[in-house]
Amino acid sequence: MSKILDTLRYSKDHEWVRIDGDKAYVGITDHAQDELGEIVFVELPPLGERYQKDEEISSVESVKAASPIINPIEGVVLEANEDLDGSPELINEDCYANHLYVLGSFSQEDYDALMDSSEYASYLASL
């Protein structure tokens, strides 16, 4: 059973979003990291660029696959989680404590349209 946190919102591409003031933290869900297996590389997005919702923003490589990260809400990349550069396995260890990147000037509308934890749980059950 995948771990799902009540405090986050989720996309169908298995990304989570957490709002903290005027910043939106984006990461991948427990289900995603479990499907990928041992993560060996995280490509971080370039800073200062604006990305649309559903736009491919970066990628995550595991020992068995390379998967695109689909940006869940529109916004400008403020920070990328540099810790992942040398230690991509942090995502496997705790995918909710280790975000991929932080968006500013993000779309509240896109955020509101994401699934809450119970919706995401039933979405996972439907897969």
Next chain:
Amino acid sequence: MIYPYIPHTDEDRAHMLEALGLSSIDQLFEVVGEDLLLEDSVPIAHRRTEDEVQRMIDSIAQRNIRGIPFLGGGCYDHIIPSTVKALSSLPSFVTAYTPYQAEMSQGLLQAIFEFQSMICEITTMDIANASLYDGAHAVVEAALLMVSAKRGAKKVLVSETIHPFSLKALKTWALGSEYEIILIEEVDGVSDLSSLPLTDDVGGLIVQSPNRYGFIEDYTAIAEQIHEHKALFAISSDPLSLAIQKTPGQWGADIAIGDTQSLGLSLAFGGPTCGYMAVKQPLLRRIPGRLVGMTSDREGRRGFTLTLQAREQHIKRERATSNICSNQALAALMTTIHLSSLGWAGMVEAAQQSYAKAHYLAHHLSQLPGLYVLNAHPFWCEFPIVFTDAKRMRKFLQELRNEGIFAGIRLSALTRRAEDELVLLVAVTEKRSREELELYIAGAQRVMK
């Protein structure tokens, strides 16, 4: 002995047809559209034995004229130590293909790893791949990398002075794709980099030095300018020239590309050769092609393995940076053996001698009437000479050929441009002896006096 070189007997064929439930070979090919089938058989004489065919081909080969080559244009007659042929023809190496059951072939993987290390050292770059098909292919892959590495990139700037064949390959590859090739014009035989159209949708710039005329180009402050626009800078070079000229790494390039023909590959009518590509660390996940890494096994012993395969098409599918899943294994091996035999000092010597001998010949030719040596820019082992009229150029080529000298290649044969009709590209390598140079000079003096 009369021996058919197709080993199937009529009886064998009858057996095979029977097993397939067919009455004739024609029936087997019925699935091929009628318009694609040859109505008559292939126009080759029937019923020749292997020995007869061998003799026939030998007699055609005898018609080749052997001469002293001063020919270049991308393919050069350098000295190749006998170790190259001796070692590369070992049965365990003679499969011109990338290893698929890769880790079974530790020897070949080690050779590729050495190749990568040598290319890094020569270009002063961080990471080299296991090789590409040839220099033109390397240019194409550099362009693909440029548009994939920068978000929103839709254009690649390419200097007009790169090899015409590379340009042709690039234009073919770009057909129907989502990016556009923008040509950067030349001035006096070198790239005009004074006002690069570096808009936001430009992924990078590709240049070549020595360029299509043999000239060494100056890239001062170009890398900085390109990087300001988050674009990439690629320099294509004859790798042997890098023993004595400023390297792509030293110019600040992100991508170094070229063809290793000058490092141990014979002329062989222009191919097959071997492409190389090396990049700076930030492009590690984007470099196309196979990469061999060094590691240690469970017992701590050194081993070699294919690595970072998530970049490649068999894993990343349509999102891969390139569709190359192979390398130019045998040719890359030849280059590796060549470089191992020469060593760094030998490579520098070959490059310096090529330079000195080319300049010696250029100096003597520049004394002659009826032609002039284009020397507005520094050159290495190849230089253009321009004749005052077509008749003298023809006579020059014909008479030197009569004396056993291939005096050069017509630039127009490469570029297909009318304005290049009177230009001859002359290449001189370390292999040309003093006597051969004097023979050329004496012949030229007789024709042009």
